[in-house]
Amino acid sequence: RDYHFYASLPSTNRTAKELARQGAAEGTVVLAEEQTEGRGRLGRGWYSPPGLGIYFTVILRPAIPLGLAPQVTLLASVAVCKALETVAGVQPSIKWPNDVLLHGKKLCGTLTELNAEMEAVNYLVVGTGINVNQGPEDFPGEVAKVATSLYATTGEKVDRARLFAALLRFFEADYKHWLSAGFERLRSEWLERAAGMGTTVRVIAGQQEWIGRAEGIDSDGALLVRDGGGELRRLISGEVSLRP
Template identity: 45%
Template sequence: MNIKQVIIKAFHDHPGEFISGEELSQTCGCSRTAVWKHIEELRKDGYEVEAVRKSGYRLIAAPDRLSAAEITAGLDTKHIGQRVIAYDEVVSTQPLAQEAAAKGAEEGTLVLAEMQTGGKGRLGRPWHSPKGTGIWMSLVIRPAIPLPKTPQITLLTAVTVARTIREETGLPVKIKWPNDIFIGDKKVCGILTELNAESDRVNYLVIGIGINANSVEADFPEELAAIATSLRIESGQPVKRAAFIRQFCRFFEEEYDYYLQHGFERVKTEWEKNSYTIGRWVSVQTISQKLEGRAVALDDEGVLMVEDETGAIHKVYSADVNYRANP
């Protein structure tokens, strides 16, 4: 960590408390003058820091901006989120995370941006990513699992995002198979998992997560207003995005470590419990065919099971799923 990151972490470790300049200089391994200069830089970055003679410095308020220092401060995970690469504006965090992973970025590396100009979802669909309103991030992981099990990671991520939203906002959320998070009948989050592998091993996965956090109605273009929403619109309260990301990292590491040790069963149970899809009549478009029927369950591998009008069960591995009124 650099000196600014160490100072921010010290403030997070002592919320509402004064920390003396001497203590900060010892913690940072620099002079008190250097501490003062870095405090001034933090103020320019939007941090409100109170300075009182003989008492020291106290953090009053932090800006709502996504920086490596703000996210790693107070984060108690072993791996997930311990390295953060933050940008102001990018085309998309996904290729940047893939590039970092290809160069050896450690598991848990998080790439995020305040704004994406070319964010993408599944099937190459554009993802609206305005500046300063959302959580646009990509996570690098390196699971030692067989190639056929990698789609389970998308379901694990959806379960984790849903849990984080409930914990941070109290909002009821549902998961649309396999990668969307809904509040009511509107989408609030999309997940895109991309794989780099050889014939017999996974090199890494890059999980892209886009969450409409603090968007207001005016932020959505007309074509999205009827189908998309945000955590702020639904809860009536702004989301502290850095705190949300820290909580996601904690929950993801917990679920991921459990999955690697014990398998998919817990993810399957949680996914079905929070499913927007199970029990609904669906229209499924795969590369080769169109299928209509009722989504009845996930199988033990995470494949969607759809029962058609004849009672036949079909396994859906990858498809575009739409919903229609029950027959």
């Protein structure tokens, strides 16, 4: 496998996209000790101080239609959870689509970006950031309200190389299973860890905000939320808040 390791990058997703454009192979990994312009979903940033977290992006070239791409992001969050459970002994939960939470605070996020032609995926870059050894005081004020790290939660430092190696193993196994067997097993592994299912959530989709009851995800990975009128609605992008 091709690894690209950097002491510092603006964003591993950005570098991965450049490499993918130049033809980098499926499975290429871009890893950085620090990001100076780490990017998150919905135009947000990802705080990426040196030496404390894991910031990486994987290039994938699955031969799939565009509509299946969101499943890869769910896959990444399941693989992260399995690695955290195995290496750090914690029980994380997942907030749709792919926030990995510990005690309700965000530990990990994934930003998937893609390039497609004629409704077929050309390449995907799946970028994940995990807060590992940050102390509670290492997060800037606004971030501290919503974010946590393994160390801030458990009081124990974790060997990032061990965690990363486990994560790549789970990710590769889950990805191969998904390619050959489809989404069903991953869907139940995702649901086993899902936060907020069966509870009232606030849905934020573009300019629209509404309250409903989260009921699961469907066979595409879309979130199912029952609205006030009793209608079951499918969410393929956007955000949910567990504090309605």
